[in-house]
């Protein structure tokens with residue numbers, strides 16, 4: 001198939017970017033979206049032009065590196081997948097495809113389609129852990145049985161890949177879904193209780209400091225999240241935050 | 249013994265590690281504050297090592313090329329992590345895990361290291377649970393286990409199909425805690441381009457900031473390389489796109505011996521190649537072999553009809569299917585080790601029984617499991633005489649709970665529903681047992697340079713068992729390296745900070761800059777991927793699942809020619825001192841073009857078949873691998889002398905004092 005691509009090009013953080021048009025022929029339906037971009041880049045390189053830079057690594061939907069806005073949708077048209085899992089069979093011959101980076105104040109653009117998501121790391125550093133010593137001798141893993149339902153819920157929250165699609169999808173660029181996923185993972189486990197109050201306060205504070213917007217419950221994040229992280233987590237984090245504030 | 253002193257402690261096998269830990273020189277906490285350690289790589293091995301070293305009091309700097317430590321390729325591990333907990337009461341023990349690992353590795357690994365690995369395996373699970381890693385649990389609230397290939401017990405802990413993700417996020421959280429305490433400084437989007445030696449000791453690295461393109465110097469009292477495996481040498485593999493050998497190879501060129509480069513694992517269950525555009529291959533976890541049955545049509549005409557699109561697998565009667573693993577290996581059936589399963593798939597496809605367009609695919613079928621689980625569920629929910637459709641539905645739900653994310657991944661790539669029709673799978677490059685040679689302390693042949701995780705060669709011999717890489721990475725990082733490194737650093741308590749303003753750093757930086765300039769000044773005919781794909785084809789066709797003398801010699805020659813061509817004609821747009829993904833790739837491929845030649849030479853020198861290394865000249869009448877213990881019971885450790893093909897072979901003889909070396913059989 002033949003595609004008409006409009007791609008955001010920006011030399012570096014300081015320069016102004018713009019949309020550039022490309023026409024690409026010979027795209028096959030069983031190619032992945034990123035393989036389609038690989039082919040475009042091969043063409044650009046052979047013409048002596050600079051290829052389009054985009055973030056990617058595992059190409060199987062788990063590392064959370066890939067991050068493209070396709071026709072206004074984070075990770076493209078298909079649901080519950082990352083853009084590296086998207087295949088060209090979701091498009092038709094002659095389609096126009098607009099490809100942009102995540103747009104959020106807290107995610108400045110580095111080059112072309114690549115953004116800086118280190119704010120996410122800093123939120124995790126503020127409290128996304130349980131303070132056990134790795135060099136200590138913890139109790140036997142089976143000493144504390146954990147109800148399967150709780151363990152499964154905690155696992156579901158823990159499957160967040162830190163891609164940032166939730167932020168990109170949100171009109172306020174809020175990072176509530178991401179932050180609440182980590183808070184929930186620990187809040188649902190007995191191991192996480194001791195530091196629960198401190199954790200939620202520190203992580204929320206960092207989130208605000210990074211310049212992410214407020215949550216107005218539009219739910220766009222849940223719809224676009226490739227891992228199906230549920231809005232329940234935001235509700236749980238709000239409860240945790242409230243009870244932590246009450247405790248002071 | 250020269251440089252290849254394995255430093256295995258004396259005494260009975262089961263006491264070696266405890267004894268060694270008691271005898272290691274310690275660095276007191278106040279002195280640790282004066283010691284800096286660089287950890288390159290933040291996967292399971294590097295992440296866990298960095299967190300533990302920082303917690304012990306050392307000043308740690310970590311480096312990774314991704315934008316966050318959380319994205320190291322350990323994140324992609326699916327199936328599980330082994331530990332000799334014996335929670336299932338099925339006869340597991342430290343000794344059995346040790347024995348299975350040595351046998352699985354086809355008697356080409358070091359007894360003492362493997363025993364230590366089995367010993368600390370149980371601590372890993374305790375540690376991870378304490379950190380909040382949400383492993384799968386049974387209804388009673390206790391941890392659940394599954395089985396992996398090559399063993400007869402159930403010792404694999406898992407978190408659905410995302411075990412690596414959960415373990416890595418655990419290590420990342422431990423790192424984050426230390427970053428917050430100021431004990432780790434994390435450098436992301438940074439790539440190590442060279443190791444710096446001062447007076448023969450590893451004292452720092454040269455790194456490139458991948459955003460600005462700036463070249464930086466970083467010094468430390470010791471350098472840990474936890475940079476993962478080198479399977480991307482084959483271009484197509486289950487690795488992430490950025491996986492590379494650069495850090496290990498640069499250390500090799502500076503004096504670290506490279507061990508068993510040709511020991512590569514080709515994993516039997518991956519999604520087959522679909523076309524030339526393909527950029528990577530996707531694994532379907534070995535855990536699927538717990539429930540999936542592997543088969544091809546028994547009749548060649550059926551296989552032909554399937555390839556022509558005239559027949560569907562579901563239309564082939566039970567008696568016309570060849571469950572070749574169950575047929576050839578009745579004792580282990582579908583759960584034979586990976587090397588055995590991969591070769592068996594190749595054998596059937598080469599004989600003409602392959603089931604996709606290219607003839608390079610076999611079936612992995614869940615139908616029997618779905619019906620079995622469905623019937624069980626119907627019984628336990630008190631249903632009387634449920635119809636087939638109900639049973640199937642119940643069964644599908646159970647299979648989905650176990651492997652849902654893998655089935656979804658498959659469907660997204662192949663566009664077929666694996667609940668309804670068998671998966672098509674074929675072997676692909678997945679893991680490298682070879683790596684930097686290390687002694688019992690995980691130190692390479694360069695003093696002060698350590699290697700952990702997949703980057704070292706240490707524990708898996710010629711074939712790794714499933715779920716043992718995660719175990720090894722975390723064992724190295726949490727429980728071994730942070731202690732053994734103290735033995736070396738205890739001499740450094742009075743050294744003081746290492747300056748980067750020395751001639752050694754000047755020279756290393758100059759060499760790095762010259763190399764980059766040379767890459768940028770290629771005549772500009774072909775892209776980096778062009779060379780990488782060519783190299784991958786040579787490797788897969790001539791150094792892949794089966795090898796022979798003639799082709800290995802051809803491979804060496806072809807790779808050397810390709811390397812020459814690369815340096816003359818590679819085309820890299822953009823500039824060196826800015827973000828430049830093509831330049832990043834070029835540096836990696838340049839090193840692969842050297843490693844590839846050494847790889848082929850190692851395979852050529854090893855005139856036997858063992859584990860993942862299958863030489864056509866050395867096989868039994870039944871086509872099984874034929875080991876030669878008399879002449880090859882050693883680790884090949886290669887010394888760089890200026891050219892890959894001129895590398896010098898050193899041999900570490902392997903002694904088996906606690907295990908009787910036998911012919912490996914899974915029949």
Ligand SMILES: Cc1cc2nc3c(=O)[nH]c(=O)nc-3n(C[C@H](O)[C@H](O)[C@H](O)COP(=O)(O)OP(=O)(O)OC[C@H]3O[C@@H](n4cnc5c(N)ncnc54)[C@H](O)[C@@H]3O)c2cc1C
Nearest residue numbers: 289290291292293313322327328440476701702715717718
């Ligand atoms: C798809 C898949 C599934 C798997 N499933 C399982 C499983 O179920 N069970 C199991 O036991 N094993 C499994 N494995 C194997 C296992 O995941 C790996 O062997 C293991 O995770 C490797 O960990 P590591 O810490 O050594 O390296 P990695 O996790 O690969 O980390 C390498 C690190 O090094 C960094 N790095 C590399 N080069 C440089 C450089 N030059 N400069 C700076 N940084 C650098 C990277 O940024 C990264 O942080 C699987 C592997 C794959 C590919």
Ligand code: SF4
Nearest residue numbers: 160161163164166225
């Ligand atoms: S919550 Fe979902 S969308 Fe947001 S970072 Fe996590 S996985 Fe991505």
Ligand code: FES
Nearest residue numbers: 057059064066084
């Ligand atoms: S590249 Fe890893 S999730 Fe897409």
